[in-house]
Amino acid sequence: MNKKVRVALAFQGGGFPAGAVAAGVVxxxxxxxxxxxxxxxxxxxxSSGALVAAVCWGHKLQGTIAEAPETLRNQWLHFAWGLVPxxxxxxxxxxxxxxxxxxxxxxxxxxxxxVPFLRYLMKEWVLTYVPxxxxxxxxxxxxxxxGLALGAADVQTGxxxxxxxxxxxxxxxxxxxxxxxxxxxxxxxxxxxxGVYCDGAWGTNPPLSALIGYGIDEIWFVQHVPKRRDExxxxxxxxxxxxxxLWQNAxxxxxxxxxxxxxxxxxxxxxxxxxxxxxxxxxxxxxxxxELPACSAFVNSPSFIEEMMDYGYRQAGVFL
Numbered sequence: 001m002n003k004k005v006r007v008a009l010a011f012q013g014g015g016f017p018a019g020a021v022a023a024g025v026v027x028x029x030x031x032x033x034x035x036x037x038x039x040x041x042x043x044x045x046x047s048s049g050a051l052v053a054a055v056c057w058g059h060k061l062q063g064t065i066a067e068a069p070e071t072l073r074n075q076w077l078h079f080a081w082g083l084v085p086x087x088x089x090x091x092x093x094x095x096x097x098x099x100x101x102x103x104x105x106x107x108x109x110x111x112x113x114x115v116p117f118l119r120y121l122m123k124e125w126v127l128t129y130v131p132x133x134x135x136x137x138x139x140x141x142x143x144x145x146x147g148l149a150l151g152a153a154d155v156q157t158g159x160x161x162x163x164x165x166x167x168x169x170x171x172x173x174x175x176x177x178x179x180x181x182x183x184x185x186x187x188x189x190x191x192x193x194x195g196v197y198c199d200g201a202w203g204t205n206p207p208l209s210a211l212i213g214y215g216i217d218e219i220w221f222v223q224h225v226p227k228r229r230d231e232x233x234x235x236x237x238x239x240x241x242x243x244x245x246l247w248q249n250a251x252x253x254x255x256x257x258x259x260x261x262x263x264x265x266x267x268x269x270x271x272x273x274x275x276x277x278x279x280x281x282x283x284x285x286x287x288x289x290x291e292l293p294a295c296s297a298f299v300n301s302p303s304f305i306e307e308m309m310d311y312g313y314r315q316a317g318v319f320l
Contacts, residue, residue: 004039008147008211009056010221012252013047013201015179015297016076017308018224022052023072024312025222025286025319032320035065042147042214044207046200049222050150050176051075053206054130057165060146061138073309075129080302090295091237111184118183122174132170139168147214150176153203154195155185160203162210167193176200205248208255212262212281219259219283220319222312225249226288237294259283286318 009029011022022045034040041060045053052072059068084090100106126132139145148165152175163172175186175197186197211219225248233242263280265271271278290311296304 004037005218006039006041006214006216007218007220008042008044008214008216009040009053010206010208010211010219011043011045011049011052012206012222012224012248013045013049013177013199014224014248015048016079016300016305017292017296019048019052019072020076020305020308021224021288021312021315022049022222023069023076024309024314025316026052026056026072027069027309028313028316029319030066030069034320040220042149042211042216044149044151044211044219046151046176046203046205046207047179048177049206049224050173050200051126051130053148053150054126054168054173054177057146057148057168058130058135061135061142071129075125076305076309077302078125078128080300080305082301084298085301086299086304087293087295090298093298094237094295115182115184119178122178122183123170126170126173126177130173132168132173136168139165147211149207149210150200151204151207152176152197152200155198156196159195161193161195161197161200162204162207163193201248203251204255205251208252208283209258212259212278215277215279216281217279219281221283221285223252223285224288225252226291230291233294235294241294256283284319286315289315 012018029035029040043053043057043060045051055071055075056065056068059065059071084093101110145165148168150163150172152161152163152172154161163176171186171188172193175188178186178199180186180198188194188197205225208219208221225245227249229242233239259281262271262278266278266280
């Protein structure tokens with residue numbers, strides 16, 4: 001019997017639409033039997049991608065991967081309240097918040113009341129769809145442990161962190177997956193991952209080069225940040241978004257370059273002594289081809305989330 005191709009699924013973060021696109025991709029893969037045809041056993045993600053990766057990892061650990069699409073659908077519709085119905089509304093709310101913070105009273109109110117409340121909602125949201133305590137307990141008893149890589153960034157040391165399946169906890173998930181400008185920084189008080197973390201997308205989005213240590217054959221990379229834009233950014237919001245996109249893609253290109261070099265070294269025999277540890281890795285990318293307006297990451301209308309899920313579902317045929 002031919003050995004199944006071993007695959008790592010990597011999800012790039014980018015707010016609500018990135019999570020929704022990834023949810024659509026997973027639904028298509030499950031429906032088409034990809035988890036039966038391939039050994040999809042490693043999951044990577046940062047920010048909203050980390051939340052998707054954690055759901056997939058948890059279901060794979062529990063042996064219930066067929067239930068992952070429904071969990072992901074519920075996860076990304078959970079906050080589809082429509083409070084930010086469109087990109088223009090998101091830009092207006094961001095502008096209002098920036099101006100209002102010039103008032104010290106508003107700043108104190110935001111930091112001491114709004115941010116803690118939003119952080120509470122974030123924790124409840126994560127735990128609703130990722131049963132952390134149950135998964136940690138199961139992890140310690142599991143004969144086979146799926147791989148997990150979550151990207152994060154320590155704001156004080158400047159260190160880029162990649163949390164593995166052995167690091168999995170509510171704190172490490174929040175360190176990667178919570179948007180610090182909305183619900184504050186994440187502090188891990190003790191242990192090897194002690195530090196203060198902002199949104200993980202500023203460090204690695206998502207971890208790719210770390211995946212080659214899992215003995216995989218392919219990486220299926222769900223990219224949310226567009227590499228190319230046909231239109232020049234005009235407004236300040238558009239220019240800010242585009243600069244963020246260029247930064248995110250620079251992180252990705254760096255990791256892809258490293259993987260390509262490892263492939264090159266293996267092919268030339270320079271890593272002959274590591275042949276049992278590393279193998280050539282093929283990266284298949286699902287690019288973001290849809291032109292989203294500036295500040296779309298914060299849009300949470302049900303119709304927009306559904307649209308992004310459908311887009312991911314349709315585009316996932318690239319992998320299949």
